[in-house]
Amino acid sequence: MGEVTERAENAVRQLVGEQLAPGDRLPSERTLVDDLGVSRTTVRLVLLKLSAEGLVRAEHGRGYFVSERPG
Amino acid sequence: MGEVTERAENAVRQLVGEQLAPGDRLPSERTLVDDLGVSRTTVRLVLLKLSAEGLVRAEHGRGYFVSERPG
Amino acid sequence: MGEVTERAENAVRQLVGEQLAPGDRLPSERTLVDDLGVSRTTVRLVLLKLSAEGLVRAEHGRGYFVSERPG
Amino acid sequence: MGEVTERAENAVRQLVGEQLAPGDRLPSERTLVDDLGVSRTTVRLVLLKLSAEGLVRAEHGRGYFVSERPG
DNA sequence: GTGGTCTAGACCACT
DNA sequence: GTGGTCTAGACCACA
Numbered sequence: 001m002g003e004v005t006e007r008a009e010n011a012v013r014q015l016v017g018e019q020l021a022p023g024d025r026l027p028s029e030r031t032l033v034d035d036l037g038v039s040r041t042t043v044r045l046v047l048l049k050l051s052a053e054g055l056v057r058a059e060h061g062r063g064y065f066v067s068e069r070p071g
Numbered sequence: 072m073g074e075v076t077e078r079a080e081n082a083v084r085q086l087v088g089e090q091l092a093p094g095d096r097l098p099s100e101r102t103l104v105d106d107l108g109v110s111r112t113t114v115r116l117v118l119l120k121l122s123a124e125g126l127v128r129a130e131h132g133r134g135y136f137v138s139e140r141p142g
Numbered sequence: 143m144g145e146v147t148e149r150a151e152n153a154v155r156q157l158v159g160e161q162l163a164p165g166d167r168l169p170s171e172r173t174l175v176d177d178l179g180v181s182r183t184t185v186r187l188v189l190l191k192l193s194a195e196g197l198v199r200a201e202h203g204r205g206y207f208v209s210e211r212p213g
Numbered sequence: 214m215g216e217v218t219e220r221a222e223n224a225v226r227q228l229v230g231e232q233l234a235p236g237d238r239l240p241s242e243r244t245l246v247d248d249l250g251v252s253r254t255t256v257r258l259v260l261l262k263l264s265a266e267g268l269v270r271a272e273h274g275r276g277y278f279v280s281e282r283p284g
Numbered sequence: 285g286t287g288g289t290c291t292a293g294a295c296c297a298c299t
Numbered sequence: 300g301t302g303g304t305c306t307a308g309a310c311c312a313c314a
Contacts, residue, residue, distance in 0.1 A: 289311070
């Protein structure tokens, strides 16, 4: 995993862990693209990783949400 | 066609083929939204497809009805 | 215009004149149906009248909004 | 088909017929949203119709292209 | 109170 | 950064 992706991942992890509560919706993919200054591919790579960890959960057409049971 | 739409399509096909008779009225779009747990857009996509096939026919202000000649 | 429609009209007029500001969105047609306890036909009749007066303006798919220049 | 969609359809037809040549790429759906002032749903409805007619062809991840054989 | 049209914006699959 | 799928919910036309 490259340097850019790693920085994006840490930014999203921090957002989820420190600024959001379980059940909260994350910023949209396109908002994260703008805010983090990375490509949509990179954003999705990060979100897919966090989804696999169970930290967040995607709902088609609605958004990403912070999981109730992290892990 | 996506996974969600496909499941909804199968549910409506089964309803039309097994529980309703020619001339019967289908549940309203909004009822199907509740019963199938999908958006109205997805419900309409399915009903439009079945209409194009001639399985059902829409009547503005009245509802959807099972066709007399399926096919 | 019947008694029921008149009561509904007065309720919406009061809402627009006293509780909302120019540019604000009105409650949706279906919300007004529930809140006023009248049919959709009655609600639309009232909103059409207020639109004709220039008090409110409809935007398809978005809602009704209080006009900037009432009248 | 509604009034808004019809206007959008005519605009795209004119673009395809008068300003683009076979093989040319159309503006992206999101660009058309901005240019035509309608929602992406409406844009897609128009493009789906023109695709069904064979006037244009969609390529996933690449864009819409003017067909070689219009019709 | 139904089907028809339209808005706004999300995630997904792909290049 | 495109097209593809899906959500949510608004007003419109009709019965």
